[in-house]
Amino acid sequence: MESNESESPSDPQPHVPHAQQPAPSETAHTSPLQPFGFAFTGNTNEYFRIWIVNLLLSIITLGFYWPWAMVRTRRYFYSNTHLDGHSFDYLAKPKNLLIGYLIVLIFFAIYLLAGLFNPLFIYPVILVYGLAAPWMIYKAFRFRAKNTAYRNVRLKFYGNLGDSYVTFLVWAALIPFTFGFILPYWEMKKKEYFFDNLQFGKTFFNFKPKAAEYYKYYLLFFAIGMGLYFILIFLVIGAAALFGATADTYNPDIFAEEGLTILMIIGAVFGYAVLILIGLVFQKGLWLLVFNYNLSVWNLGRFGFESKMKFAKYVGIAVGNVFASIFSLGLLIPWAKIRITKYRIENIYVLARGGELGEHFGAEMEDEGAFGEAATDFMDFEVGL
Amino acid sequence: MIEFEGTLYRSGSSHAFDAVARVSERGSVTLSVDTDSKEYLISEYEIEPRLGKANRVIRFADGVRFESGNHEALAALEGIFPSSSMLRFVDWMESRWPAALGSIVGVVVFVFLFFEYGMPLTANYIAFEVPQSVRRTLSENGLRTIERYGSFEESYSMRMHELGESAFARALNLASGSLNPDFDYELRIYESQAIGPNAFALPSGLVVATEAFIELCENEEQMVAVFLHEIAHVELQHGLRSLIQDTGVFLMLSMGLGDLSSLGGMAASLPALAIESRYSQNFETEADLYAGKVLEANGIGAGVMKDILILLHSDLPDLDIVQFLATHPDLEERLEALDSLKGEK
Numbered sequence: 001m002e003s004n005e006s007e008s009p010s011d012p013q014p015h016v017p018h019a020q021q022p023a024p025s026e027t028a029h030t031s032p033l034q035p036f037g038f039a040f041t042g043n044t045n046e047y048f049r050i051w052i053v054n055l056l057l058s059i060i061t062l063g064f065y066w067p068w069a070m071v072r073t074r075r076y077f078y079s080n081t082h083l084d085g086h087s088f089d090y091l092a093k094p095k096n097l098l099i100g101y102l103i104v105l106i107f108f109a110i111y112l113l114a115g116l117f118n119p120l121f122i123y124p125v126i127l128v129y130g131l132a133a134p135w136m137i138y139k140a141f142r143f144r145a146k147n148t149a150y151r152n153v154r155l156k157f158y159g160n161l162g163d164s165y166v167t168f169l170v171w172a173a174l175i176p177f178t179f180g181f182i183l184p185y186w187e188m189k190k191k192e193y194f195f196d197n198l199q200f201g202k203t204f205f206n207f208k209p210k211a212a213e214y215y216k217y218y219l220l221f222f223a224i225g226m227g228l229y230f231i232l233i234f235l236v237i238g239a240a241a242l243f244g245a246t247a248d249t250y251n252p253d254i255f256a257e258e259g260l261t262i263l264m265i266i267g268a269v270f271g272y273a274v275l276i277l278i279g280l281v282f283q284k285g286l287w288l289l290v291f292n293y294n295l296s297v298w299n300l301g302r303f304g305f306e307s308k309m310k311f312a313k314y315v316g317i318a319v320g321n322v323f324a325s326i327f328s329l330g331l332l333i334p335w336a337k338i339r340i341t342k343y344r345i346e347n348i349y350v351l352a353r354g355g356e357l358g359e360h361f362g363a364e365m366e367d368e369g370a371f372g373e374a375a376t377d378f379m380d381f382e383v384g385l
Numbered sequence: 386m387i388e389f390e391g392t393l394y395r396s397g398s399s400h401a402f403d404a405v406a407r408v409s410e411r412g413s414v415t416l417s418v419d420t421d422s423k424e425y426l427i428s429e430y431e432i433e434p435r436l437g438k439a440n441r442v443i444r445f446a447d448g449v450r451f452e453s454g455n456h457e458a459l460a461a462l463e464g465i466f467p468s469s470s471m472l473r474f475v476d477w478m479e480s481r482w483p484a485a486l487g488s489i490v491g492v493v494v495f496v497f498l499f500f501e502y503g504m505p506l507t508a509n510y511i512a513f514e515v516p517q518s519v520r521r522t523l524s525e526n527g528l529r530t531i532e533r534y535g536s537f538e539e540s541y542s543m544r545m546h547e548l549g550e551s552a553f554a555r556a557l558n559l560a561s562g563s564l565n566p567d568f569d570y571e572l573r574i575y576e577s578q579a580i581g582p583n584a585f586a587l588p589s590g591l592v593v594a595t596e597a598f599i600e601l602c603e604n605e606e607q608m609v610a611v612f613l614h615e616i617a618h619v620e621l622q623h624g625l626r627s628l629i630q631d632t633g634v635f636l637m638l639s640m641g642l643g644d645l646s647s648l649g650g651m652a653a654s655l656p657a658l659a660i661e662s663r664y665s666q667n668f669e670t671e672a673d674l675y676a677g678k679v680l681e682a683n684g685i686g687a688g689v690m691k692d693i694l695i696l697l698h699s700d701l702p703d704l705d706i707v708q709f710l711a712t713h714p715d716l717e718e719r720l721e722a723l724d725s726l727k728g729e730k
Contacts, residue, residue: 089450
């Protein structure tokens with residue numbers, strides 16, 4: 001079993017049979033970038049059943065089945081994601097997820113109890129949580145990367161703990177002092193901490209986004225948001241003045257007042273729905289623009305990435321999903337999740353120069369350690385953040 | 386012997402080979418790539434649990450990963466050497482529509498039983514286990530929080546105190562047969578423009594009434610009726626029970642519906658409010674009935690309870706469309722519940 005490793009097809013051969021033909025490696029450098037798409041084979045028919053069974057088992061065990069449910073769900077999505085005919089693996093052990101889950105549960109219980117005795121007691125709890133959070137994020141990133149594999153090679157997160165404290169504590173603490181102006185920069189630093197510290201086999205990922213791009217998107221959305229906010233305020237004041245005037249003139253009796261109150265409640269509910277809709281469009285839209293940008297500046301050695309997701313299409317799916325999930329009382333959640341995952345995955349491309357994608361991976365992506373070694377590392381866990 | 390084809394990846398290598406797996410009767414697996422082959426003992430490999438129609442993966446101790454889409458062969462392999470029975474049961478459920486539909490029913494039934502009986506019973510048990518010293522701290526803190534936010538000050542009027550104390554003593558006396566000695570009953574009278582005519586109870590036995598409420602009562606019996614209602618809240622520990630229940634509801638819903646901080650998660654707050662309001666309305670009816678029974682038993686009659694409810698209610702119109710979110714049942718329901726007491730006699 002230890003033999004023919006060197007026969008990997010893309011290894012440059014010393015003897016080229018026909019001198020006229022360029023060597024394969026040269027082809028790779030001169031030919032144009034070629035996109036390789038991902039495929040997603042998950043479907044609602046299958047996933048609905050997995051989801052509802054997991055939900056039932058999670059609630060009848062008062063949440064303790066949750067880590068097993070989580071692993072099954074992730075495994076389902078990973079193993080149905082394919083690149084170049086090979087699927088992804090999610091390798092986490094439910095026990096390790098359970099540890100993280102219990103840590104969060106204990107924190108939350110202490111927080112609630114402290115608040116009951118004296119509202120002031122919650123501040124030390126928040127402080128401890130704040131100090132522990134960067135460590136937990138660091139652990140979670142390592143865990144998530146290590147348990148993601150493609151073609152028997154794991155991802156590795158090699159970011160350090162100090163950087164996590166700088167990113168998630170120092171920069172976060174500066175936000176109030178800068179009146180939120182560094183928020184886009186902070187978002188970028190958070191992404192950078194994860195995506196620039198990843199490694200696949202022996203190859204490193206590179207992620208060097210430009211702050212100007214982040215500011216461009218955030219400021220654009222902020223400006224449109226403020227504009228809409230003022231229009232809404234104007235409409236509300238206008239409506240209130242109109243109703244106020246009619247109420248004064250025509251409706252002095254209590255019945256009409258009740259009618260007016262009902263009208264106001266309906267108006268408030270409608271206004272609230274519109275506000276949520278606008279908020280969702282903004283949230284999903286901003287996520288998409290930043291995501292598309294992030295992929296364009298992310299690369300793995302010679303490979304680049306590209307997202308071809310379209311703004312209107314993506315926002316339509318994402319916002320539609322939220323409303324479908326709410327109005328179906330949750331029953332359409334699996335359908336919504338499959339729909340958005342399919343759209344996301346099937347619009348992401350790996351850019352490679354010529355040849356087959358598999359050849360490049362075969363040639364250079366090799367894991368260092370033994371596969372089973374990392375799996376026994378019980379000190380790593382993931383915290384739901 | 387079971388034999389099936391698949392894709393093999395060596396330890397730490399992304400290179401894929403076409404391979405064949407052969408399983409012996411003793412459970413050892415031999416993997417072959419071309420003429421090259423290696424045998425693994427039954428303890429040296431692990432089959433990932435089945436999940437939908439996705440390819441199955443077998444992991445070997447030396448880091449080899451073998452992937453195959455041959456579900457029948459793998460099922461046969463698992464049949465000989467059983468893997469985790471729990472996950473096989475889960476897979477059995479997941480692969481059948483009747484089981485999935487049964488799960489929907491199961492979820493609905495469990496959620497209903499949990500919120501209707503499980504949560505209230507748990508909260509009831511915990512509430513009475515809490516030491517009185519903790520109840521006192523909670524009550525004083527609660528009152529201080531209200532003082533901080535509203536124009537809410539203790540009353541200096543001697544007349545108000547005399548009227549209130551007299552009615553309160555009478556209420557305690559009427560209920561004395563059934564009072565739990567753990568609670569320290571005390572009446573405090575407050576002056577507040579914002580709150581208007583109102584009375585409420587805190588878990589330790591602290592009962593608060595506003596001046597406006599004392600003025601609203603047409604006679605002492607009406608005041609006694611409301612104080613009995615508040616005493617019922619203390620005796621049945623409604624305050625602590627709702628605190629525990631509401632926290633439980635919040636916890637369960639945020640776990641079930643995911644992250645409450647997200648915009649989509651905001652929708653989860655509506656069912657939470659509806660469930661909490663249902664608990665609260667049940668408590669109010671319970672307190673009304675307690676007061677009504679004591680009044681009936683002492684010859685005063687539940688009628689005074691109805692009178693004061695109507696009086697208290699006169700400046701608050703009922704809005705049917707938001708009733709399911711209200712903390713109190715609507716007036717008609719409360720009056721009907723009190724009428725039913727007479728029917729029992």
